[in-house]
Amino acid sequence: MGKIVYLCGPSSSGKDTIFRELLKRGKVSLHKIIPYTTRPIRDGEKAGREYFFTNEEGFQKLLQSGKIIEHRGYHTVMGLWRYFTVDDGQIDLKQKSFLAIGTLESLQKMQEYFGLESILPVFIDLEEGERLQRALNRERSSEHPAYREMCRRFLADCEDFQEEKILAAGIRRRFVNDDLGKCLEEIEEYIASEL
Numbered sequence: 001m002g003k004i005v006y007l008c009g010p011s012s013s014g015k016d017t018i019f020r021e022l023l024k025r026g027k028v029s030l031h032k033i034i035p036y037t038t039r040p041i042r043d044g045e046k047a048g049r050e051y052f053f054t055n056e057e058g059f060q061k062l063l064q065s066g067k068i069i070e071h072r073g074y075h076t077v078m079g080l081w082r083y084f085t086v087d088d089g090q091i092d093l094k095q096k097s098f099l100a101i102g103t104l105e106s107l108q109k110m111q112e113y114f115g116l117e118s119i120l121p122v123f124i125d126l127e128e129g130e131r132l133q134r135a136l137n138r139e140r141s142s143e144h145p146a147y148r149e150m151c152r153r154f155l156a157d158c159e160d161f162q163e164e165k166i167l168a169a170g171i172r173r174r175f176v177n178d179d180l181g182k183c184l185e186e187i188e189e190y191i192a193s194e195l
Helices: 015-025 056-064 104-114 128-141 147-160 163-168 180-194
Strands: 004-008 068-076 079-086 098-102 119-125 174-176
Touching (some): 004 015, 004 104, 015 098, 015 180, 056 068, 068 104, 079 098, 104 119
Parallel strands (some): 004 098, 119 174
């Protein structure tokens, strides 16, 4: 029986990079779950790789058909953005293990849907000042920087990742991403020991 390795952590902690590297390195056999979003595609992203991109109408159709496993919405400076996981045939825990990425809230919804024993939470952390600098660097390199949205995300994370919420989500192990190579090795060892 497979499991879903679920990466979560505040923005700019390096979750996306760790997600890509875990799949690329292949030291543990994981298949990615591609989430859906209604937000605009960012520079460097490709539809069907990081996300399936849709609009509000597409979200509502999936919700009405009962296909959405978990969802969350954010009122951004650019409008409402939704992120969600869909029961679209991607996930078959009888056959293999998967890698997914999301928030504490989405982690808990996945635990409810698939069962606690089917989810392995992996919490990525980083000192706040370093996260803020990484976010700023990313926005500066973007063709259309969204500094206000970057600040909104950072401040929202202060609320979303309070210690009691981390513990309530069943997070017992944290990985500090101040050295990517070392962090990846620790995560790979942990996943291998738990699958």
